[in-house]
């Protein structure tokens with residue numbers, strides 16, 4: 001039995017596009033997330049192909065007679081259910097709750113002069129509801145939710161004009177909620193800009209032969225927007241805390257061959273540190289610039305941009321952690337992972353989607369990040385998807401999920417005892433919601449079952465699982 005230190009906030013995390021639904025109500029515009037289809041003939045172990053967005057898939061998504069279903073347009077009706085849902089979080093005794101604001105509710109196309117009051121009204125109510133229950137809101141300013149119009153008209157984040165639009169949008173939120181929200185995450189998983197270019201940067205996978213190079217340019221604009229938001233934020237409230245957010249893709253060397261170790265170090269520079277270095281040290285490390293050059297992207301960074309990045313770094317290290325992978329000298333045995341395929345580790349078990357379960361990796365990672373940056377950590381996402389059937393709408397005995405969460409929380413506490421500063425943990429996700437990667441409902445992460453299938457059919461009834469009562473007890477007693 002471990003006791004989680006009381007300084008670590010415990011809570012849960014979702015995103016607007018996977019939960020809210022009502023995608024075109026009250027003036028809301030179409031977001032790029034809502035254009036991701038559900039493909040019933042999807043091969044579960046090859047979702048990276050499905051994730052790619054092509055010209056053809058865009059055409060299909062815009063066709064009102066498309067044969068595909070687009071689940072993120074409907075989410076799990078959180079837009080209408082939010083009071084009932086927040087009540088469940090309050091009864092679970094969550095300290096905090098992380099969600100995103102749908103950019104397209106506030107600026108439907110992204111380039112409007114004035115924000116959409118009706119859209120803001122929803123978040124006024126949502127945030128007030130959280131505060132009423134003493135739940136600290138953690139707000140992601142955008143979780144893969146760019147207005148499609150900005151892709152169509154300006155080409156997504158490769159166009160620097162987006163910095164201006166995004167900062168204006170963020171400023172609207174920072175000013176409006178300055179007395180209500182303290183913790184802000186300007187972007188979800190910024191490394192998605194390189195690994196999942198549609199979601200992370202609004203780029204089409206087939207738009208350029210050097211899509212990786214182009215994504216580096218787009219990411220640079222995202223970094224600039226992040227720094228500009230922090231700069232604005234500081235003038236609005238000295239109480240604000242801004243977090244980075246990277247999908248941490250931890251890799252281990254398969255053996256002690258120095259060449260494998262070197263390859264693993266390089267892999268980690270590319271997958272993790274290149275991002276955090278810019279966000280927390282305020283400058284591009286030379287290894288990243290060299291690497292980008294090798295992708296054919298010779299980044300031109302102005303003196304003014306260098307100052308902006310240097311003077312406006314994030315306050316805490318936010319990240320998601322789900323799984324780990326292995327690096328070997330020949331990458332033959334691969335399995336699925338978050339955003340990318342990774343090498344298989346014979347010591348680890350995996351879920352049905354091939355994600356390898358590695359609680360100790362979280363402790364290793366936390367120590368590494370804290371050693372390198374000496375800033376507090378916030379685990380913004382951690383959880384596991386399972387297929388769960390519930391025809392009689394009963395409480396599901398999800399001991400497997402309890403085991404996953406328990407083992408990860410234990411490692412967080414151990415890292416804390418190692419000396420790592422950690423301010424929070426928000427597990428993914430309190431409710432079953434639409435999967436980001438596959439847009440299916442069958443990949444269930446929830447502590448609470450939601451009666452809905454892959455095509456959005458069902459009563460949408462919420463039924464707490466055994467893990468809900470377990471996590472409630474953890475929040476109350478802080479014992480795992």
Ligand code: BG6
Nearest residue numbers: 015189247338385435436437438
């Ligand atoms: C993270 C995303 O990468 O992983 C979430 O921020 C996502 O949006 C989560 O839901 C789990 O991924 P998936 O593809 O299983 O839903």
